[in-house]
Amino acid sequence: METKNNIKFYQVLVTDWHDSSLDCMYKHVWNYATLAEAMRCPFYAGDKNLHVKDGEKFNDPITGVEKYQYNFQYIDTKGCATIELRHERIVEENNSSKVLVYQVLIKEIIL
Secondary structure, eight states: OOOOOOOEEEEEEEEOSBSSGGGOOEEEEEEESSHHHHHTOHHHHOOTTOSSSSOEEEEOTTTOOEEEEOEEEEEEETTEEEEEEEEEEEEEETTEEEEEEEEEEEEEEEO
């Protein structure tokens, strides 16, 4: 007889700034028993370096008003939830520009 343990926890993964999600390295990883605990993670709620709290500043091209950039998504894969907070900023380098991404992921893990 096969039984399911239904052990569930939430893992918070924090990347550094990187070119795309394909080449990211996780800088910090934490495990929490509940989603509420995971969402209180300093990198998610806002750390002292303001990596997540306010987002990256940018000037809105239409209004010219300075705003803060971040994206919030809910992705459902294989029955588990992932909450992603992603900052994007444009960096000028060698007469060209590229987009850098900084991600904080909260992944639901079901064993």
